[in-house]
Amino acid sequence: MSEIQKQIDLSTQIAGVKLKSPFVLASGPLSFDAEGMIRAYRAGAGACVTKTLRDNAAINPVPHIGSFGRDTLINCEKWSDFDADIWIEKEIPKAKKEGVVVIGSIGHTPEEAKNLVKAVADAGADMIELVSYSEDTMIPMVDIACRNANIPIICKMSPNWPDPASTAVKCLEAGAQAISAIDSIGPTLKIDIYNARPEMNSEDGYGWMSGSAIRPIAIRIVSEIARKDCKELIGIGGVTKAEEAVEMLMAGAGAVGVCSIAMLKGIGVFEKLNKNLSKLLAELGYSSIEAVKGAALPNFPKKEIIGTLDFKFDESLCTKCKKCEIVCCYLARKLEFPQMKLDEDLCRYCGLCISTCPTGALKGKVSV
Structure with missing residues (x-):
């Protein structure tokens, strides 16, 4: 590593919580338990989001994850297959003991937020991320979370909603401290041509898409949320390398969620991403995450450019x-x-x- 690279500050903050790296292990199979989060944190992740906790553990169909083109996945996986009590009593405390910055993911209803938010916060989570299938339930979940926890509340936006940027504003107005965007896109369909049937065995054969293919949509939505003056933003969706992380940061994100590429290439991608991001920021003339954050926002065209x-x-x-x-x-x-x-x-x-x-x-x- 060059002397200039060593001077690059990769640390960042989300809602006042300091992260050693801008890369966050997003909620998914790699964060299925404390050991998974510890591995990611030791590999260079700045924070780790738990699998989503609900009142009842998930039972997943088989198969429920498949390849969907280059660095892209389809899945019909549900939330955590552990009971919430296991996370609260064992997994979150274990991860915290090893120094992991833990973001507790909670879904998908106001009733579940009421049942779980305080317990997850008391277990040691640094932040809460609320996840919902419906815009209508997100605002009530924010209200409940803010009344039951004294740690930052993050709301995860779905690209499948009509206007996630406007919903993000409503969440912040309701008391959330940060936004994460985006969740997976769907429903989508992949056909197994050798057996003439859907590859996913969900009840309708559909799944949800994550990974490289969704990145342009994720960056667009992140930029829209940032341009509505959201300063606390985790950009998630399809980032596979340093150049793509810089895109997400320039669009207004202060941290970058990573999931699919770590599943496909291994947890070592975090070390590689940090190393390459440090080198790239030095080449581009940025000394820190704060310096590059939102750099593209003033340069959006105000009208079509013809020439x-x-x-x-x-x-x-x-x-x-x-x-x-x-x-x-x-x-x-x-x-x-x-x-x-x-x-x-x-x-x-x-x-x-x-x-x-x-x-x-x-x-x-x-x-x-």
Whole structure:
């Protein structure tokens, strides 16, 4: 690690709770018990969210998790398959004893919030994350949680609601201290083509999607919530590498939830994410998470930008992969190395050639 990297401050705060790293193990199979959370925390996670606690332990169909394309999952897994008492009496205290910053996930109804919030807080959780299938139940859950706990309350937004950004504002007005966004997207469907049936064995064959495929939706919703002046925000959804974490942070998140990629690549991704994020922030000129947080928000366009692109080609960076030529739907670009040719009469300045260049050999600046 370079001296500059060592100077990068990766610590952050959510609702006054300090995290050693911006990466949070989001609620899921890896946080099924204290040992799972301890492993993630030791690997570099700044905090860990428990599996969601409810009044009754879950019984899951089989199978209930499957691959859904590159770094993407489908699942019909429910909440924790432990009784809440096990979490309260054993798992949360055990994780806290090992120094884990614990966020207790509680769902999905006001009645369950009334039954569980105080006990989870008393067990040592640093924060509470409320989860609901319905917007209508979230605000009553916030009210109950705030009356029953003296620790920060986080509300998790669902992308399946009509307007999660407006719901986030209502939650904050009701007393929540922070927002996490987003939950998984669905319902979705995957067909097992070899057996001509749904791959998930839920009651309707449907599941919920997480991982890389949902990232653009997650970043959009995070930015919308941040632009409504939410300063305490955990961005969750599809982050697999440092560059994507920076996107989430620039969109307004102060911490980044990670789940699917850790399931697919192993808990060691946290160490890799921290190392690569430190290096990338140094390259971009940011000294801390606070410095990069929300950096993109002032730069959202106020209207459509119409113009052209001034292209620049650096042959020293070119690998001759010809991706720029392959993706040009209009046959406007031709690589005859070391020359890059462009037919300006055919080019629509869509920008795909720039976006797909793997080395940055081809760049473009908007000219209005």
